[in-house]
Structure formats: C-alpha cells, structure tokens
Amino acid sequence: MGSKVSVIGVLITVLLVSLAVSCTCGPTETAPNQTKPFITYKSVELVLSTDKTTYELGEVITITLTVTNKGSSSLKLTFPSAQQYDFVITMGGEEIWRWSHDKMFAAVLTEGTLAPSESTVYQEKWPQKDYQGEPVPPGSYQVIGVLTAHPESVSHPLTIEIIG
Numbered sequence: 001m002g003s004k005v006s007v008i009g010v011l012i013t014v015l016l017v018s019l020a021v022s023c024t025c026g027p028t029e030t031a032p033n034q035t036k037p038f039i040t041y042k043s044v045e046l047v048l049s050t051d052k053t054t055y056e057l058g059e060v061i062t063i064t065l066t067v068t069n070k071g072s073s074s075l076k077l078t079f080p081s082a083q084q085y086d087f088v089i090t091m092g093g094e095e096i097w098r099w100s101h102d103k104m105f106a107a108v109l110t111e112g113t114l115a116p117s118e119s120t121v122y123q124e125k126w127p128q129k130d131y132q133g134e135p136v137p138p139g140s141y142q143v144i145g146v147l148t149a150h151p152e153s154v155s156h157p158l159t160i161e162i163i164g
Contacts, residue, residue, distance in 0.1 A: 043071030
C-alpha cells in the first residue's frame with residue numbers, strides 16, 4: 001500500500017512540475033499577423049504581414065509585403081517610376097499614413113523580373129505617426145500593401161490593434 005501511495009505522489013509531482021514548466025509567466029508575445037495569399041494579374045501573389053497583431057501605443061510596427069511569381073514562366077514587372085511598392089494605414093476608412101508620402105522617386109520606367117516561384121520582399125517600419133508626424137491614438141487600424149507595377153496590385157487589408 002505504501003509503494004502505491006508513493007508512486008501516485010511521484011506521478012502527481014511530475015504532472016504538476018510539467019504543468020508549471022509549460023506555463024509562461026509574464027507578458028505573452030502576439031503571433032505574426034498575415035493576410036491570405038492573393039493572386040493578382042499574371043500569377044503575382046501578394047502576402048501582407050506585420051510582426052504582431054497587437055501593439056503598445058508608440059511601438060514601431062514592421063510591415064512586410066511579399067510578392068511571389070506563382071506562374072510557370074518568368075514574369076516581367078513594369079513600374080511607372082522608381083517606386084516599386086507602398087504601404088497605407090487607414091483608420092475608420094480614412095487614410096492616415098502612407099509610406100511614400102514624403103518621398104520622391106525618379107520618373108523613369110523601371111522593370112524587374114521574377115522567375116517562377118521567386119519572391120521579392122518589401123519591408124518598412126511605421127512609427128505610429130500620422131501625416132503630420134503626430135502620434136496616433138489607440139484603436140483598430142487597417143494596413144494595405146501596394147505593388148506599384150502596371151497595373152497596380154493591392155493586397156487584402158490586414159487589421160492591427162494599438163492599445164494604450
């Protein structure tokens with residue numbers, strides 16, 4: 001009888017220790033946030049992502065647009081200027097920030113080629129500021145990625161939350 005009690009005690013102890021080790025203490029990290037792949041013209045796939053879904057007020061947000069050729073042959077992309085991509089942030093349907101708004105791009109046709117299954121990744125950081133450089137308030141925001149090739153392709157919107 002005594003050995004059964006000690007075996008049960010050991011099993012309970014192991015179970016409790018395992019449970020304690022598997023629990024995380026402190027703040028939890030939010031998982032990356034990503035749109036479903038979106039095929040645009042000529043087999044171009046756009047995937048928009050952010051490093052998290054929820055951010056603290058003032059925390060820098062990393063935005064990534066991955067452009068992939070899902071076709072079986074090389075794909076030539078023609079851009080009407082040196083700009084190849086853009087990122088737009090909206091709140092309640094109103095545009096509050098655009099990555100390119102304070103940039104100048106050469107007014108020359110630019111071309112690029114993507115081999116089958118090849119991807120190009122565009123990434124920028126948004127410091128949670130609006131067009132005037134003012135901090136944005138907490139709330140729900142939509143992020144949009146744009147491939148500026150002709151014709152222009154726009155990703156599905158991605159929602160992020162800023163908490164304060």
